[in-house]
Amino acid sequence: MTLKLATSLDGRIALGNGASRWITGDAAREQVHRLRAAHDVVLTGIGTVLADDPQLTVRLADFDGQQPGRVVLDTRLRLPQTAKLFKPGGPLLVFCGGDVPGGTRSEIADRGARVETLNRFDGPSVSLAAAIDRIRALDGDRILIEAGGRLAASALRQRVxxxxxxxxxxxxxxxxxxxxxxxxxxxxxxEAPIFSRVSIAEIGEDTHEVYVRKAG
Known part of the structure; x- marks a missing residue:
């Protein structure tokens, strides 16, 4: 499980008014596409979809491999019909809660997405733990999280x-x-999750750091 973060020097992903495109430069964004290519699934939350409208595909001139699957945690099934996630790419799987209207589910399914209900046993939203279990049951072993602060915090808190x-x-x-x-x-x-930095490099005008979780 890999968590991708793109921030300012002081660890911010957007201004207070939500403006965020683009914090990092072209070289860093190209490297993110290479990260996607190295994973089976890209996992995000509905907050990121509504704020940034990402496509979550690999868009590299030299890429001829299989696109990663895209998974969205969307408790109330708010995925817009106009979302770029419906553009051609890897399979799209949306996890929702059990109390969303059937019509909404069918509308999203009609756009080509797979919609599944998950339990909410680790909070008020769709369970991250249940989503990970389900993704791995579908042979998604290498998962890349590209999401906002809430989903990042949930993943770190659960030590996944x-x-x-x-x-x-x-x-x-x-x-x-x-x-x-x-x-x-x-x-x-x-109680804090602890990571060891294993590399640091300049990438364009930005810095790319890689950390791995410490055992224990």
């Missing part, structure tokens, strides 16, 4: 992140910007 690919742009957005990781609810320092 094995690797972090962090792209930092040389800008500072300040405390009124949106944090890359939402609240973790930690009460002691020894």
């Amino acid at each position: 992140v094995d690797r972090i690919e962090w792209f930092r742009a040389p800008m500072v957005l300040g405390g009124d910007g949106i944090s890359v990781v939402a609240a973790l609810g930690l009460e002691r320092l020894d």
